Amino acid sequence: MIDIQNLTMHFGDDRVLEGVSASIPEGEVVSVIGPSGAGKSTFLRCINRLETPQSGHIFIGGEDILAPGADVPRIRRKTGMVFQSFNLFDHLTVLDNLILGPVRILNEAREVAEARGHELLRMVGLGEKALSLPCELSGGQKQRVAIARCLSMRPKVMLFDEPTSALDPTMVSEVLAVIRRLTREGMTMVIVTHELNFARDVSNRIFYMDEGGIYESGPPDQIMRAPQREKTRVFINRLRSFRYRIEHKDFDVFEMNADIETFCEKHFFRRKLMQHIQLAIEESLSLYFLRGNPGAITLTLSYSETEGTVQLLFEDQEASGDFLKAAEAGDELALTILKGIVHDIVWQPTPKGNRIVMTLNETS
Ligand SMILES: Nc1ncnc2c1ncn2[C@@H]1O[C@H](COP(=O)(O)OP(=O)(O)OP(=O)(O)O)[C@@H](O)[C@H]1O
Numbered sequence: 099m100i101d102i103q104n105l106t107m108h109f110g111d112d113r114v115l116e117g118v119s120a121s122i123p124e125g126e127v128v129s130v131i132g133p134s135g136a137g138k139s140t141f142l143r144c145i146n147r148l149e150t151p152q153s154g155h156i157f158i159g160g161e162d163i164l165a166p167g168a169d170v171p172r173i174r175r176k177t178g179m180v181f182q183s184f185n186l187f188d189h190l191t192v193l194d195n196l197i198l199g200p201v202r203i204l205n206e207a208r209e210v211a212e213a214r215g216h217e218l219l220r221m222v223g224l225g226e227k228a229l230s231l232p233c234e235l236s237g238g239q240k241q242r243v244a245i246a247r248c249l250s251m252r253p254k255v256m257l258f259d260e261p262t263s264a265l266d267p268t269m270v271s272e273v274l275a276v277i278r279r280l281t282r283e284g285m286t287m288v289i290v291t292h293e294l295n296f297a298r299d300v301s302n303r304i305f306y307m308d309e310g311g312i313y314e315s316g317p318p319d320q321i322m323r324a325p326q327r328e329k330t331r332v333f334i335n336r337l338r339s340f341r342y343r344i345e346h347k348d349f350d351v352f353e354m355n356a357d358i359e360t361f362c363e364k365h366f367f368r369r370k371l372m373q374h375i376q377l378a379i380e381e382s383l384s385l386y387f388l389r390g391n392p393g394a395i396t397l398t399l400s401y402s403e404t405e406g407t408v409q410l411l412f413e414d415q416e417a418s419g420d421f422l423k424a425a426e427a428g429d430e431l432a433l434t435i436l437k438g439i440v441h442d443i444v445w446q447p448t449p450k451g452n453r454i455v456m457t458l459n460e461t462s
């Protein structure tokens with residue numbers, strides 16, 4: 099369905115895409131991940147001809163969309179693109195947003211377009227909202243309308259550029275559910291996303307972009323669990339872990355908890371697990387700071403999908419003794435609470451300090 103050969107796209111001296119090739123068969127879902135500035139959006143925009151690359155070929159359904167004299171507006175209709183911002187027409191009702199393109203551009207009869215518009219709205223769960231204005235919808239609802247509007251143009255391919263990054267975390271899953279449904283219907287899709295769990299669930303392949311191209315590609319399990327190349331490994335691990343340095347007992351606990359919450363939401367942790375994580379961290383730190391005036395401590399929270407566990411690693415550079423042992427002697431309440439929620443606690447003294455590893459089960 100999509101065949102890309104030797105695509106090169108530079109912005110001045112910025113060599114964003116350098117000889118990129120990829121082939122995506124009909125019905126395949128590819129997620130694209132990678133650091134900011136790697137060229138993920140540029141890659142999508144080339145497929146949609148929103149950018150004109152310096153060289154290379156892109157075939158969509160066998161047609162070379164970069165051929166000289168190609169009919170760009172018609173080619174652009176082959177691919178529907180959903181952006182972070184919904185780009186709905188604010189002065190039109192939801193239904194009118196959906197029928198404008200089919201009537202004006204595809205010359206569909208209004209009744210046909212309306213019937214299809216209603217059908218698409220039902221598909222994205224918004225059958226009741228046909229006559230609402232975009233301003234009356236939540237972010238997640240707007241994004242679902244934007245997806246329905248793309249589908250109304252009967253594209254052969256759907257491209258998504260971080261469709262959930264502008265949304266409140268509570269609205270992410272309703273949009274992902276709609277995209278998931280499209281994968282079941284056999285739509286060919288390329289999805290740029292930071293939602294790793296989602297990418298793993300819906301994609302046949304993942305492209306990790308870096309160094310001017312597709313640095314590594316493979317089935318989701320391979321990319322997530324056994325990436326073959328260094329930069330992929332570093333990227334995946336960084337997304338899976340969260341590091342926090344606590345300098346002082348009067349640190350900003352609210353800020354830390356908000357960051358932990360974001361991390362947990364990104365990985366779709368259940369609320370109870372998130373609360374346990376926050377409680378375990380708070381209790382551990384309160385025990386730690388009980389010991390008078392200890393030095394800084396670094397907390398790393400990491401999630402292992404294979405094991406279904408969350409690990410809390412506390413690194414205490416001062417090597418000033420095991421705060422948990424001290425607490426045990428004092429029979430602290432905090433320690434009792436901690437032991438109630440943490441599956442396993444291991445203390446590893448190292449020459450550089452103490453490492454305390456606590457493990458929580460995903461199902462705890
Ligand atoms: N229209 C443009 N003019 C000049 N440079 C551009 C243009 N669009 C993108 N770039 C540059 O191309 C590079 C890749 O940008 P792109 O938006 O494709 O990255 P990205 O991987 O989508 O990043 P992010 O994750 O932040 O969205 C960046 O260095 C960017 O500054």
Ligand SMILES: [Mg+2]
Nearest residue numbers: 138139140259
């Ligand atoms: Mg981008």
